[in-house]
Amino acid sequence: RPKGLPPGEWGWPVLGALMPSGVTIEDHLKTLRRKYGDIFTRRFALRQLKELGMGKSSLMDAIQYEVTCLVDDFMKHTGRPQPIPMSLNVAILNVIWKITADIRYDVDDRKVHEFNDLITELFENFQRGSVIFDMYPWLPSISPPFLTKYLGVDALLESVEKLRVYILQVMGEHEASLNPDKPRDYIDIYLIEMKAQQGNPESTMSKLDLCAQVADLFTAGSETTNQTMRWGLLFLAKYPDVQARVQQQIDDVVPRGTLPSLEDKPKLTQLEAVIHEISRLVSLVPLGLSHAAAADTQLAGFTIPKGTVIIPNQEMCHKEPTYWEKPEEFYPEHFLDSEGKLKPRKKNYLPFSIGRRVCPGEALSRMELYLFLSALLQNFTFSEPEGEPLDLKRNPNALFFNLPKPQNIVITKRA
Numbered sequence: 001r002p003k004g005l006p007p008g009e010w011g012w013p014v015l016g017a018l019m020p021s022g023v024t025i026e027d028h029l030k031t032l033r034r035k036y037g038d039i040f041t042r043r044f045a046l047r048q049l050k051e052l053g054m055g056k057s058s059l060m061d062a063i064q065y066e067v068t069c070l071v072d073d074f075m076k077h078t079g080r081p082q083p084i085p086m087s088l089n090v091a092i093l094n095v096i097w098k099i100t101a102d103i104r105y106d107v108d109d110r111k112v113h114e115f116n117d118l119i120t121e122l123f124e125n126f127q128r129g130s131v132i133f134d135m136y137p138w139l140p141s142i143s144p145p146f147l148t149k150y151l152g153v154d155a156l157l158e159s160v161e162k163l164r165v166y167i168l169q170v171m172g173e174h175e176a177s178l179n180p181d182k183p184r185d186y187i188d189i190y191l192i193e194m195k196a197q198q199g200n201p202e203s204t205m206s207k208l209d210l211c212a213q214v215a216d217l218f219t220a221g222s223e224t225t226n227q228t229m230r231w232g233l234l235f236l237a238k239y240p241d242v243q244a245r246v247q248q249q250i251d252d253v254v255p256r257g258t259l260p261s262l263e264d265k266p267k268l269t270q271l272e273a274v275i276h277e278i279s280r281l282v283s284l285v286p287l288g289l290s291h292a293a294a295a296d297t298q299l300a301g302f303t304i305p306k307g308t309v310i311i312p313n314q315e316m317c318h319k320e321p322t323y324w325e326k327p328e329e330f331y332p333e334h335f336l337d338s339e340g341k342l343k344p345r346k347k348n349y350l351p352f353s354i355g356r357r358v359c360p361g362e363a364l365s366r367m368e369l370y371l372f373l374s375a376l377l378q379n380f381t382f383s384e385p386e387g388e389p390l391d392l393k394r395n396p397n398a399l400f401f402n403l404p405k406p407q408n409i410v411i412t413k414r415a
């Protein structure tokens with residue numbers, strides 16, 4: 001928090017970097033469009049994704065199917081220290097495949113493992129340092145080649161290209177089997193609308209844009225949810241008392257043999273508080289995406305000139321002692337009142353950011369975190385391997401995201 005700014009109540013400390021004179025945000029966006037295709041056409045996408053059930057109960061059946069497969073796979077991994085199974089990645093990818101392309105892969109399908117490797121590689125290359133160029137858009141023009149290489153820019157562009165080829169192929173298959181009266185998924189809906197918009201000079205719809213949107217959903221929506229789940233399992237293993245409280249409530253509310261559903265969610269306050277507290281404490285996306293001031297702006301007595309890059313510091317809002325009783329500790333009570341009911345969320349709790357560009361996947365991600373974690377905790381107990389204490393410090397090799405260190409955990413089937 002720069003000196004003189006009020007605490008995280010309004011939540012947007014500025015780490016701004018001015019564009020060098022002569023380079024406008026419009027120029028920068030044009031360069032990005034030339035490189036990556038059009039930017040996310042957010043309003044159309046949000047409306048259609050909602051129709052397809054993103055974050056709504058109509059998607060629950062598909063997610064519940066993934067939950068069942070996940071529980072079955074975790075059964076095969078019980079009783080010995082080992083990394084959190086890869087089936088978790090597959091389940092989360094399958095949810096996005098369902099929405100975008102009505103595809104589902106089995107956990108042992110080689111194709112989904114290759115795709116998972118591609119997404120992890122892309123995420124890794126992005127967060128290794130390329131993101132710095134997003135924060136300081138003028139940096140590439142003065143960056144020596146060794147720095148660009150070190151920050152993984154070439155590797156990132158290579159991964160983006162591989163993802164683009166993959167998605168274009170799926171889009172091609174969709175086009176060949178498209179029935180305009182029966183759209184199956186987001187790709188179909190977009191292709192139908194794109195055709196309807198043909199000849200409209202205002203339209204920004206194109207195959208390249210669709211490809212970029214689908215890629216955005218995978219890159220923004222899979223590793224984020226996956227890594228939050230991983231943090232969750234590690235924290236619950238490290239804090240067995242908290243885990244036991246969550247399990248007790250699940251057992252009180254949901255009959256054994258029945259998976260927890262969205263209807264049970266309001267009663268499972270212990271789990272909800274744990275999910276909130278994990279996203280607060282780990283602040284997976286500590287600094288949000290880069291934005292820019294569209295006009296000269298006054299904020300808390302500071303002048304922010306048009307064109308300043310603005311980077312919200314969500315983690316600082318999550319660790320602000322004025323707002324959190326135990327800012328550095330795992331304390332689900334931050335979100336619970338004395339009767340165990342959920343407290344209203346504080347305004348500086350911002351894991352998905354805030355405002356017009358708030359994460360569009362928040363509802364979906366919260367639904368997945370709840371459905372996956374509740375079913376896993378109903379069926380298993382997670383614990384620290386003997387002699388191998390869990391290390392809950394962030395992985396120092398991850399520069400941009402707060403990711404857990406890879407480590408073993410013990411999964412035990414509940415009686």
Ligand code: HEM
Nearest residue numbers: 220221224225228285288289352353357358359360361365
């Ligand atoms: C725990 C999981 C997740 C976290 C912590 C998270 C967090 C965030 C944050 C902080 C932003 C930046 C918002 C801003 O620019 O101010 C963002 C943007 C975005 N997220 Fe998420 N996200 C998660 C899951 C998802 C999911 C499941 C999807 C979709 C399937 C998704 C899609 C996106 C997209 C497309 C953007 C860019 C939006 C835009 O620029 O208008 N995210 N997310």
